[in-house]
Amino acid sequence: MTAGVITTQEQPDQAGVAPFGPKPRRTSVGRIGLYAFLVVAALFFLIPVYIMIVTSLKGMPEIRLGHLFNFPVEPTFQPWADAWLHACTGRDCFGLSPGFYNSVKITVPSVIISIICASINGYALTFWPYRGANLLFGLLVFGAFVPYQVVIYPLIIGLSSVGLFATLPGIIIVHTIFGMPILTLLFRNFYAALPVELFKAARVDGAGFWRIFFSIMLPMSVPITVVAIILQVTGIWNDFLFGIVFAGRSNWPMTVQLNNIVNTTTGVREYNVNMAATILTAAVPLLIYFVSGRWFVRGIAAGAVKG
Amino acid sequence: MQRSWRRRFHLPAVIGTIPMILVAVGVFVIGIGFSVLWSFTSSKLFPNYDFVGLAQYRRLWADSRWLVSVNNIWFFGLMSITCNMVFGYLLAVFMDQRIRQEDLFRSIFLYPFAMSLIVTGLVWQWVLDPNLGLQEAMRNLGWSSFSFAPLVDANTAIYALVVAGIWQGSGVTMAILLAGLRGVDEEIWKAARVDGIPTWRTHVSIVAPMMKGAFATAFVLQCVGVVRVYDLVIAMTGGGPGIATSMPAVYVIQLITVRQNVGQGMAAATMMLLPVLVVLAFGGLVMWRRNRQREAAL
Numbered sequence: 001m002t003a004g005v006i007t008t009q010e011q012p013d014q015a016g017v018a019p020f021g022p023k024p025r026r027t028s029v030g031r032i033g034l035y036a037f038l039v040v041a042a043l044f045f046l047i048p049v050y051i052m053i054v055t056s057l058k059g060m061p062e063i064r065l066g067h068l069f070n071f072p073v074e075p076t077f078q079p080w081a082d083a084w085l086h087a088c089t090g091r092d093c094f095g096l097s098p099g100f101y102n103s104v105k106i107t108v109p110s111v112i113i114s115i116i117c118a119s120i121n122g123y124a125l126t127f128w129p130y131r132g133a134n135l136l137f138g139l140l141v142f143g144a145f146v147p148y149q150v151v152i153y154p155l156i157i158g159l160s161s162v163g164l165f166a167t168l169p170g171i172i173i174v175h176t177i178f179g180m181p182i183l184t185l186l187f188r189n190f191y192a193a194l195p196v197e198l199f200k201a202a203r204v205d206g207a208g209f210w211r212i213f214f215s216i217m218l219p220m221s222v223p224i225t226v227v228a229i230i231l232q233v234t235g236i237w238n239d240f241l242f243g244i245v246f247a248g249r250s251n252w253p254m255t256v257q258l259n260n261i262v263n264t265t266t267g268v269r270e271y272n273v274n275m276a277a278t279i280l281t282a283a284v285p286l287l288i289y290f291v292s293g294r295w296f297v298r299g300i301a302a303g304a305v306k307g
Numbered sequence: 308m309q310r311s312w313r314r315r316f317h318l319p320a321v322i323g324t325i326p327m328i329l330v331a332v333g334v335f336v337i338g339i340g341f342s343v344l345w346s347f348t349s350s351k352l353f354p355n356y357d358f359v360g361l362a363q364y365r366r367l368w369a370d371s372r373w374l375v376s377v378n379n380i381w382f383f384g385l386m387s388i389t390c391n392m393v394f395g396y397l398l399a400v401f402m403d404q405r406i407r408q409e410d411l412f413r414s415i416f417l418y419p420f421a422m423s424l425i426v427t428g429l430v431w432q433w434v435l436d437p438n439l440g441l442q443e444a445m446r447n448l449g450w451s452s453f454s455f456a457p458l459v460d461a462n463t464a465i466y467a468l469v470v471a472g473i474w475q476g477s478g479v480t481m482a483i484l485l486a487g488l489r490g491v492d493e494e495i496w497k498a499a500r501v502d503g504i505p506t507w508r509t510h511v512s513i514v515a516p517m518m519k520g521a522f523a524t525a526f527v528l529q530c531v532g533v534v535r536v537y538d539l540v541i542a543m544t545g546g547g548p549g550i551a552t553s554m555p556a557v558y559v560i561q562l563i564t565v566r567q568n569v570g571q572g573m574a575a576a577t578m579m580l581l582p583v584l585v586v587l588a589f590g591g592l593v594m595w596r597r598n599r600q601r602e603a604a605l
Contacts, residue, residue: 034401041398042415045474048430051440055433068444117326128320136324136331143335145583147534149559150576153345153569154338157354177330184327209319238423240538245560255425259542262429271439278429282422289421290414296421297482300528 056080056276063271079272083280087273089260096277099257103237103284105168106253110175111232115225118180122187123217127199128209137184144181152245159246166248174246175236183228190224191217230292231299234285254281339580346573354569363574373575376553379465383554384533387472391529392522394473395480400510402481403488413485417478424475424535428542431471432458461551464544468552471539476532480525487521488514534579555579 055063056079057072085095092098124130125137143151155174156165164170194217202212243253252260258281262274289296321328341354346364349357367373398416402409419427434440437456445453457463491514499509515522537556540546546553546561555575562572 034404034406037397038401038406038412041394042412045415045419045478048434048474051434052430063439066439066443066447068440068447120323121327124320124324128317130316130320133320133324136328139331139335140327142587143331145531145587146335146339147556147576147579147583148537149556150342150580151334151338152560153354153563153573153576154341155334156563157341158333158338176326177334180327180330209317209323213323234421238425240423240425240541241535241560245564255423255538258429259425262432263542263545271433274429275433278426282426285421285423286418289418297417297486300420300479300482 052275052279056083056272056279058272060268060270060272079270080276080280082270082273083261083277087261087270087277089257089264096254096257096261096280099252099254100280102247102251102257103253103255106171106175106243106247106251107233107236110172110179110236111229113172114176114179114183114232115228117176118183118228119187119218119221119225120213121180121184122189122191123213124209125184125188126191126194127212137188140181140184144185148178148241152241156245165246166251168247168251171242171247171251174242175239178242179232179235183232186224186228186231187221190221194220226292226295227299230288230296234288234296237285342573343577343580345569346577348570350569350573352567352569359570363570364578367571367574367578370571372550372553373555373558375550376555376558379552380533380536380554380556382465383468383472383536384530386466386469387476387533388526388529390469390473391477391480392525394477395525396484398477398481399484399488402485413482416481419475420479422475424538425542427471427475428539431467431474432543435467458544459548461548464548464552468536468539468543471543472532472536475539476529479528483525483528484518484521487518490521491517534583 051068054070054072055068057075057077059074059076059078062073083095084097086093087095089099121137125133155177159165159170159173164173198216199212202216207215237253238255239253240255240259244256247253247256258277261277292299345354347358347360348355349359349362402412406412435456435458437443437459442453442455445455457467495513495517496509499513504513534556536554537560540552540554540557544552546557555578559572559575559579562568562575566572
């Protein structure tokens, strides 16, 4: 209310009077120092990736010369092909591609299931709170802060007792469990900000729990669902710990295979192949990051805010 | 009793939230309960119920690997959180000076956060590799005595982890704090300038306290990251050289998978849970008091 009043008062004022203070000078010692700091910081963030890209395009003889920063003399995409198809993880030499497909098989269902669960949770908590629901929610949020190591072993025992340990459904369940606290929080905060009248009007018209959810709430949840998808896809794709513990050898995601390729190679270390493999593993989340832009920031910010 | 029984236990709502009930109670309450329970037993590869009292905790605190891990997590946590906050705030302040190419700089600072900690760890492992990385590059540039190989020295390896942590995390801190800075009213700056308060003073005394929410968000995110530091350690050093960069998260997983000593592993996990519980209890207390004050004011 008050904000609206202030802006209407300010508008003619801003239109009529010149901006306060002297016009900032374009070049001053301060500005140069500012840009120098930003450029140095940008180099700190960019150099490792620059090294990775140029190294992945060099042949091994060229790498052994040790000119880390030099551009490849004879650029080759062979390391990329090797990383994708032939690099060895332990005994198998099928490259990263099986890991990529495993990651897809793990990520897609995990994201869908966890978002469905969380949106229903958030909706029920906001509009249909039953006795004890808030206590359950409190426990769930508490779970978001618990170190994974405290619950991993009981989960191993629990999943193996129902025969799901080291299976694809098993790792999907694990990702759904650990995604639930943050996502439920996200959806609950979103629904709590919607006007209650919307819900009341639907109730007066005789709509029930599921009817209101599917006809009213779900169509309105598109923006928050996008945030949730970004949060979950990058989170699950980047996961290593759950993948190595719960997925089982045949379902190991890309991150686990990457670590195996790089850190357990016997014989000659093929740095160019390793770096190509690393870039390939980072490609999916990076793509999401560059495409989604500010939604990504909103997602992580929303994911970190509690209450 | 204005509310009917149906309203209090609306069946579809209960059915719809069954996954939440299962996770909240089944995983976070019963699961943690079992972890704590097993920490008092002599469980080896499989859990058993042969209670041995505090014996596992005594063995844990007599294990040098655990003591090193605990030291490391404190050192890593304090170093990386402090550096990330300071560096992130500096970046945010500089980004807020109406600079050119702001979107480009923002993308550059933030992109490491989109990548897996495994990737981050491997990237820095190579940059710091003595035969391939910065050391060799500097020597090739003619500086033959240049020596910079933090990862192979047990005393410096943890600093390399901190650098990788900063590389990965300071961009997010920047993004969150920048959002906080942008949320501060322009009028505040104008008023401070009129009063002749120097810019740094305005930052420290006026603007920073107004950004409490943004600082808290960034801090919580950092803390969660520190606890999850497992991936970075595995990819970058594997806990080495020796046990120099072991962390509690790595220690617990090792005990239950490689060393097959579940009892002691669960004792270590319980020790990890303890500080989290204390912090959460404190946070809950603060929230509860604030709510009560708000209710009293109404």
